[in-house]
Amino acid sequence: LSVPTVRANCSYLHLLSRRARGIGDPGTLFRLNLKVLRGIILQVMENYGSRNFIKVWSKTSKSTIMYESGKIYFENYQKCYSCVHTEPQNLYKLPKRSKLEKFEDALLCQCPLEKTMASPSDQKPSLLFLTASNWLYRLSAETGEELQRVYLSSKHKFRSLSWDVSQEIFYVKSVKNKETPLARQAGVSENTVMHLAIFHVFPLQIVGILEITKRVFGNGITDAVLSQGVLAVSYNNKSVKLFSFEHILHRHMTEKLILGRQSLLLRGKTVGEAPFGIPVNIQVTDCPPVLFEVSCTNNGVQIGGHPWHYIYTPPQKNLKGTHHICSLKDGTVATNGIQNMKCCSLESDEIYFHPDESGRIVHMGPTTINSQVIVTSSGRTVKRRFQQLDDDPDRETFRMVEYDNELDILGVVVTNGEEGEGRAHVRLHDNQSGQLQRTVDLVEPWDETYQHELCFDKDTIIHIEQKNNNFCCHVYKLKGT
Numbered sequence: 001l002s003v004p005t006v007r008a009n010c011s012y013l014h015l016l017s018r019r020a021r022g023i024g025d026p027g028t029l030f031r032l033n034l035k036v037l038r039g040i041i042l043q044v045m046e047n048y049g050s051r052n053f054i055k056v057w058s059k060t061s062k063s064t065i066m067y068e069s070g071k072i073y074f075e076n077y078q079k080c081y082s083c084v085h086t087e088p089q090n091l092y093k094l095p096k097r098s099k100l101e102k103f104e105d106a107l108l109c110q111c112p113l114e115k116t117m118a119s120p121s122d123q124k125p126s127l128l129f130l131t132a133s134n135w136l137y138r139l140s141a142e143t144g145e146e147l148q149r150v151y152l153s154s155k156h157k158f159r160s161l162s163w164d165v166s167q168e169i170f171y172v173k174s175v176k177n178k179e180t181p182l183a184r185q186a187g188v189s190e191n192t193v194m195h196l197a198i199f200h201v202f203p204l205q206i207v208g209i210l211e212i213t214k215r216v217f218g219n220g221i222t223d224a225v226l227s228q229g230v231l232a233v234s235y236n237n238k239s240v241k242l243f244s245f246e247h248i249l250h251r252h253m254t255e256k257l258i259l260g261r262q263s264l265l266l267r268g269k270t271v272g273e274a275p276f277g278i279p280v281n282i283q284v285t286d287c288p289p290v291l292f293e294v295s296c297t298n299n300g301v302q303i304g305g306h307p308w309h310y311i312y313t314p315p316q317k318n319l320k321g322t323h324h325i326c327s328l329k330d331g332t333v334a335t336n337g338i339q340n341m342k343c344c345s346l347e348s349d350e351i352y353f354h355p356d357e358s359g360r361i362v363h364m365g366p367t368t369i370n371s372q373v374i375v376t377s378s379g380r381t382v383k384r385r386f387q388q389l390d391d392d393p394d395r396e397t398f399r400m401v402e403y404d405n406e407l408d409i410l411g412v413v414v415t416n417g418e419e420g421e422g423r424a425h426v427r428l429h430d431n432q433s434g435q436l437q438r439t440v441d442l443v444e445p446w447d448e449t450y451q452h453e454l455c456f457d458k459d460t461i462i463h464i465e466q467k468n469n470n471f472c473c474h475v476y477k478l479k480g481t
Contacts, residue, residue: 042437056087057475092144100133105161153277172197210282234299242292304353341365411456
């Protein structure tokens with residue numbers, strides 16, 4: 001803080017007093033609460049007492065452990081523990097499911113605070129599940145109660161769920177159709193590559209099923225995703241093409257579908273019910289205009305910044321390890337827009353647009369979190385030094401960066417590089433300046449040969465690790481000392 005500590009303490013005490021008296025609307029009170037919590041976590045409230053992150057709970061499992069928004073899920077989402085208390089408590093357990101009803105993928109769905117839904121169940125957080133038998137379930141995130149179910153299709157096998165958050169839609173992707181050796185020998189080519197079932201949320205409504213075909217989008221398709229209102233199609237020649245999803249809907253939707261209503265494409269059958277499911281109502285007959293195309297390593301391109309820019313690694317071998325940041329408008333390379341850490345390590349460096357939507361870019365390597373490029377609204381680029389985090393010996397390694405958007409804090413996991421029984425700690429940095437605010441030591445050893453995941457969520461730190469065929473979840477809580 002740039003103000004004296006005494007003034008900061010008075011300010012926070014004033015906020016606590018206003019909160020206790022219930023002054024302000026719920027949104028204002030929520031923001032005030034977060035401001036108070038941030039001050040406590042970063043230890044700027046000296047008169048409020050000392051607080052440290054203390055390990056309060058551990059639990060092992062034979063299957064993958066997941067953490068989502070204050071809840072820990074075990075046994076493929078069958079068991080749920082809440083993290084809102086001083087230590088996790090069992091919230092609910094779902095009945096055992098058959099192989100056909102096994103959850104293949106899941107998404108957490110939370111309605112924005114500013115929206116008011118007609119149904120109370122739509123207002124509360126829910127979990128979307130895709131089952132092995134092509135059912136889409138919506139369950140209450142608080143109780144596990146089934147709220148809604150939709151049958152997708154008996155013709156196409158669906159495998160995964162993904163968000164397009166900015167458009168408030170999610171989509172279910174089918175498995176990719178592969179040519180059989182017999183068909184290849186006979187010279188018969190499979191035209192359809194995959195299907196995307198697209199849904200609006202708040203409330204849950206079907207947009208339609210989009211068919212991705214070779215005849216329209218070209219040969220060599222390896223993947224297709226929806227992001228920020230565009231359809232991104234990847235090809236085996238290392239190119240990525242972007243198409244307007246809005247244009248596709250406007251030109252190629254043959255029927256507007258409503259869940260629970262009859263459809264002409266289903267000859268009067270009900271949309272979303274077994275065994276008919278949802279018909280293919282987005283049938284693209286000619287290739288839409290290509291908004292953007294780029295060739296890149298591993299079909300990896302990211303879009304963000306103000307104005308729009310993109311990050312990619314050119315496919316040429318001599319440019320391996322370099323990241324190019326260019327204007328989406330005309331492809332111009334930004335000032336300082338070619339980044340190369342030249343790091344020599346088992347794990348490659350990472351670069352991405354900062355999730356706080358500030359236009360900054362995070363570039364993380366094993367020993368450095370680098371300078372950032374800021375893209376301004378005028379298109380001018382400004383390079384500024386981010387707080388240099390690598391002032392320690394080479395044996396220390398940055399493992400991951402977590403961002404808490406509500407507290408505006410960056411959590412950086414650092415290991416000491418010792419073999420076997422190594423140790424790790426979490427450094428909490430101010431997101432705007434990069435200044436180190438405090439360090440949290442993890443009690444359990446950190447074996448760098450296994451996979452780890454760390455989540456920083458307000459007053460809770462969750463460390464999930466995999467050792468051989470076992471998984472373990474460790475929970476730390478902010479407590480008084």
